[in-house]
Amino acid sequence: MEAKDSKNISRRDFFKKMGAAGLATAGLAACADGSKGTPGTSGAAAEGEMTYRTNPTTGDRVSLLGFGMMRLPSVGGRSAREGNEEIDQEMVNMMVDYAIEHGVNYFDTSPAYCRGLSERATGIALSRHSRDKWFIATKLSNFAPSTWTYDGAVAMYRNSMKELQVDYIDYLLLHGIGMDGMEALHNRYLDNGVLDFLLKEREAGRIRNLGFSYHGDIEVFDYLLTRHDVYKWDFVQIQLNYLDWKFAKTINPRNTNAEYLYGELSKRGIPAVIMEPLLGGRLSNVPDNIVAQLKQREPERSVASWAFRFAGSFPGVMTVLSGMTRMEHLQDNLHTYSPLDPLTEEEFAFLQDTATLMMQFDTIPCNDCKYCMPCPYGIDIPGVLLHYNKCLNEGNVPMSSGSRDYRKARRAFLVGYDRSVPRLRQASHCIGCGQCSPHCPQRIDIPAELHRIDHYVERLKQETL
């Protein structure tokens, strides 16, 4: 009992430190007695009640777990390397049914996701449930120059409604603000009058909440927030996780730490929607020593659950999006958030230590979002980068031929490379045209990384390490 009390106190301190909340933290009271002592994480259905947060402008009760529709399952059952396979609609339906049944009510998609097929699949799955059971979030993904016109952008917006089979959109986002800087913001939303159009749509009630998702240039983020009094953002979607909290800038100097982003929103009382809580799986697929550390503390919780608890513990967070490909992902996440067991201050510090430790691994910050794809020259960009990361995590990237287990690691790297990525789609075929880089939300210099990996592979093959 004593232990419990002290835990609650430290949690309170923790929240104070995080900044005051404009949001009610419903379900928080239930969390202390909830998930402790539950059996293993995988497969088991969550038995508690989903944690909800209330949207201050519309009063929506939003589930803390949001369903991201970016990594939908393909017919082959895989997501990571689905290539050109069709979406497995039957599985999408099953997962959406299961999610709604267990209290999830926020679904996030975009006209660009899954080769443009995500919205339709989402619409089909959701239309089987009554409209008041779910909120739909989609985006105005007018990245291609041909959609920079007013007509082009509006057509895209109207098409989203058609694909989603709805006559109003609960949450609409300007997509990927900050990519390509202020110039892109002007081209895509400001100069062509598209933002004014969206504001009118909100007045008309066809958009219930208007917000933006942010990646990249901090100038654009700051600019849009200074105009908050004009635009009245109902929510903003940011990338937040225990690695990006303090290290986003270290990983890539052009990015901004999540601590700053969250702080700016919290200051203004704007609800935050969290994307990449798991960094595209990088925070669930971590080096062995880190798995050991996390499991030692919570043997019955998944590695991923730590990342979700981190993101969910901030009171200003309305929902945490997870791009779930498999039913097991969904079940594990439901387990974590039904209800949320917020991090203690001590656990928060522990995760920061873990992040520091992870920074020692030179993994490429690719989240497999596939924004860079398709590469016009056929390269499987995320496939190459993820294979490299996987080998780093498994200790299969020998630095010299004198390294311990060099032979074994070399074989694992090279044989695994051919298995993960067909030869024709490997890094050696990257011509460095640079068409991919502007699309990368993590702002990875993709050609440079591909050439670096290719050079490494060459040295492995020629044994000149």
Add this chain to the structure above:
Amino acid sequence: MLKKIRLTLAIIFFAAITLLFLDFTGTIRTWFGWMAKIQFLPAVLALNLGVIILLVALTLIFGRVYCSVICPMGVFQDLVSWINGRRSRKSRMRFTWSPAKNALRYGMLAIFIIALFAGAGSVVALLAPYSSYGRIVSNLFAPIWQWGNNALAFFAERLDSYAFYSTDVWLKSLPTFIIAAATFIAIVILAWRNGRTYCNTICPVGTVLGFLSRFSLFQVKIDGEKCRECSLCTRQCKASCIDYKNHSIDHSRCVSCFNCIGTCTHGAISYGSRFGAKSAKSGGAATTGNIPVGMSGNRPANTSGSGFVAGKKAAPAAEDKSRRSFLAVSAMLATAATVKAQEKKVDGGLAVIVDKKIPERATKIVPAGAVGLRNFSRHCTGCQLCVSVCPNQVLRPSAGLLTLMQPEMSYERGYCRPECVKCSEVCPAGAIRPITVEEKSSIKIGHTVWVKQNCIPLTDGVECGNCARHCPAGAILMVNSDPNDPASPKIPAVNEERCIGCGACENLCPARPFSAIYVEGHQMHSEI
């Protein structure tokens, strides 16, 4: 006892040589590579005097044990014949004595020698027994082996094991495949019905060794006093060389399999020195001992004569014609899709990659170590061993009439990687001489040619330089397409002096189906 020794050795040789052709990883050759090098014809073509002397001496002492033990084609026929014999006593005893078909044997040998001198590598390759067997294995058995391997790799991948990796199975040359299949069918039918017919009528090696084995020191003999003329030995002699009525054995056809010794119920057949036997004539061995050595010494020396040159001149023309028709056919079959950089609107998916097509090369490319086209076509027996071990899918049998089945290189599926010298290590015939990785890096087997209209910086307006980035010789520089405009797209400038013709640029060029940079072979290789 003799038969058991013969069987054991034969099985070891046969299995090892077959594995040599099946093993695409190139690891078996470390232990069994020498077995290919002691094959008679490859040794002759490689001017491997030591091996030739050894084989001639072996034959002059023991008879044609080479045909029963070392030659994989011979053992393969025994295997087929044995399977037939397993069915019943009647089929095991299905053979009869027949007179030697000398006109056919020596006729075939003459054709073979003429073809060798004339540089008709395809005819040589067609008749050579070891090559025929190599072709059968690499064309018919290897795909099955590789599919089996790929199935294992499939499960290994699921078990997170790196013990097996999958390999591409593809038809390297249709004509060669058809020839291999036809040879296989013909050999199986002949061996099934009459045992060693091929060895004693068509095989040039069999004919030469048969000529020698007449004079061999040890021979199988029939003791006329003990013989009851029961015909058992004749009826199970797969070489049809025992005339039981006259108690005589045609030693030019006997392959020293020793089956007859055990079959004879009267102990009339034995294997021993022919001196001391009644019918033996002395002096043969001494005089004939020089012949084969002299022959083998002269033969390659003569090939540089006019006959070869005349034959070679016709070759490129014929080659070009067949390749052109092949290109026309493949062009018709393939869809004319071209990859064009498209505006990116949605996320994910993989762009379609069009298969590369073989460019029209004026001169074909052969591997480093081959010295030149002339040396290569003169020595190659078309056994496909190098094709089987090439890990980069560069080598494949060529389609030219005179060089049919002899390999050539092309770079649509891979390129001649700097760390690999496998073909030079396995070649038993001296067509590709052994070289080291270091030597290879300075052997020029061809040079690159730039094709302006295909070059991506000019057609798509994007930065590229993939050829320059991957050139192991540093022979490619990227220069401005407009010398007066430093902002103009950069195009490759090839320093032909440094280029070694490895094909990295051609293979990794993003232009499809035809690369913007390709390799032209050289008649004679040189050092840079």
